[in-house]
Structures are given as structure tokens and as C-alpha cells.
Amino acid sequence: MPENLKKSLQKIWTFPCKSPAFLLIVCLCYEGKLMMLTKTDPLPFHYLALLFIAAVLLFFDRGLTIKACVALLIANMALRDNYPFSHYPMYASFSDHTYYVFVAGKDDKPLPLEKMTKGIRTSKLKKPYNRDIDKKRKELGKRRTRHLTAEERREAGEQALAQVYRNCKPEAKASLEKLAPIKLYHVDIYMVDGRVDERPPQFIAEIDLPPK
Numbered sequence: 492m493p494e495n496l497k498k499s500l501q502k503i504w505t506f507p508c509k510s511p512a513f514l515l516i517v518c519l520c521y522e523g524k525l526m527m528l529t530k531t532d533p534l535p536f537h538y539l540a541l542l543f544i545a546a547v548l549l550f551f552d553r554g555l556t557i558k559a560c561v562a563l564l565i566a567n568m569a570l571r572d573n574y575p576f577s578h579y580p581m582y583a584s585f586s587d588h589t590y591y592v593f594v595a596g597k598d599d600k601p602l603p604l605e606k607m608t609k610g611i612r613t614s615k616l617k618k619p620y621n622r623d624i625d626k627k628r629k630e631l632g633k634r635r636t637r638h639l640t641a642e643e644r645r646e647a648g649e650q651a652l653a654q655v656y657r658n659c660k661p662e663a664k665a666s667l668e669k670l671a672p673i674k675l676y677h678v679d680i681y682m683v684d685g686r687v688d689e690r691p692p693q694f695i696a697e698i699d700l701p702p703k
Contacts, residue, residue, distance in 0.1 A: 587682045588637055592617050593692075594652065596670030608655060608663045616651055620675070623647030637679065641693055648675040648696030656700055664700070671700035 593601045593613055605612045621636075624647045628636045631643065652675050656667060667673060676692040 588635075588679065590637075590677060590679045592620060592651075592675055592677050592695075594655065595674045595676060597672055597674075598670075599674065601676075602670065602673070604655070607666050608659045611655055611658060616655055619654055620647050620651040623650055641677075641695055644677065645696045648677075649698055651675060652696060652698045653702045656698075656702060668700040672697040673700065 591613065594604050594616070595601050604616070624636050624639055624644050627643055627647060628634075628639060631639070633639060652673055656664060656673075659667065674697040675695045677695045678692050679690040681688040681690070
């Protein structure tokens with residue numbers, strides 16, 4: 492083995508913070524849009540180089556506990572949001588855009604959804620809706636879900652409303668049926684020049700109850 496290479500390997504071997512360095516490199520790769528072990532993005536050469544360096548650091552680390560933590564981190568990033576696993580997307584970055592949804596009755600007035608459905612919150616309603624519009628975004632080849640039109644979001648809105656009804660208790664279903672058709676509204680929120688800009692509610696979908 493060449494002497495220079497041997498000295499370099501010896502320095503790596505005695506480096507006291509190899510695993511933290513590994514974690515930092517993996518986080519840099521992830522922030523750079525590398526979705527590890529998924530089919531979402533290709534693996535650019537410079538990300539592969541960073542991962543190779545990280546692998547070398549991990550190989551020369553003798554701390555088994557740290558290795559177990561690193562393995563868990565990689566597993567979470569690979570499995571993504573499938574309970575009880577999470578890849579912690581809420582800590583990755585902050586966007587200048589978000590949105591919320593709400594349900595209204597036939598008179599277009601917002602409904603106290605949690606009270607009427609015995610526990611179904613709009614935050615729970617948003618999750619399947621968000622998943623479906625993201626799937627639609629990928630089908631259409633658009634970069635962000637905010638670029639979808641109301642018509643392109645309609646099917647996702649109908650499915651979300653139908654799911655709310657299916658998960659209601661019988662007495663809650665009866666209350667909702669009196670207010671049918673129920674409607675889903677989407678409200679975009681932007682951060683513009685340090686200020687919150689909440690856009691007017693946008694009608695997405697409506698369904699009669701019980702769903703046909």
C-alpha cells in the first residue's frame with residue numbers, strides 16, 4: 492500500500508467524529524433532493540461521491556451504537572411516511588407556500604367538522620387530499636401542486652369528502668346528509684415579502700350524500 496494512502500487511512504481511522512460527519516453528509520444529500528432508496532429522483536454524480544465518502548467514514552467507525560442509529564436513519568428515509576416510520580420532512584426546509592382545506596354545507600358556510608363528525612379534523616381530511624393531488628401532479632408532469640387548477644384537484648376533493656362520510660358514525664352521517672351537498676374548499680397561503688398572504692377560498696369539489 493502506498494505510504495501516502497496508508498497515512499490518509501490512519502488519519503481517518505483516528506478521526507473522533509466519523510459518524511456525525513457521515514450524518515451531516517447524508518443530510519446534505521437529502522437536502523439536495525436525493526430521495527434515498529426511492530424512485531423519485533436520479534442520483535447525480537456529486538451526490539454519489541458524497542455518499543461514497545460517507546460510506547468510507549462509516550466503514551472506519553468502530554462505534555456500533557452510532558452505526559445502529561445511522562442504519563435507523565437510512566431506514567426511515569427509505570420507508571418515508573409509513574407509520575410508525577417517518578423521514579421527518581417537516582424539518583427539511585421551509586416553503587413560501589402552504590394551504591388548508593375546509594368543508595362547507597350547501598349554504599357555503601364552513602362546517603365545524605370535528606364536532607359534526609365526532610372527531611374527524613380538517614388536518615386528517617387534508618392528508619388523503621394532499622396525497623391524491625400530489626399523485627395528480629406527477630401524472631401531469633407539473634413541478635408543484637400549487638400549479639394544479641381547481642378542475643385538476645376536483646377528483647381528489649371528491650374522494651376526500653367521500654372518505655370523511657365513510658368514517659363518520661351513523662348519527663354524524665345523518666347530520667351531514669341534511670347539509671348535502673357538502674363542499675370542499677382550498678385556501679392557499681403564501682409568504683410574500685415577510686407577510687402572510689392568504690388567498691380567497693377556492694371551490695374544489697362537492698358530493699351528494701350518501702355518495703353514489
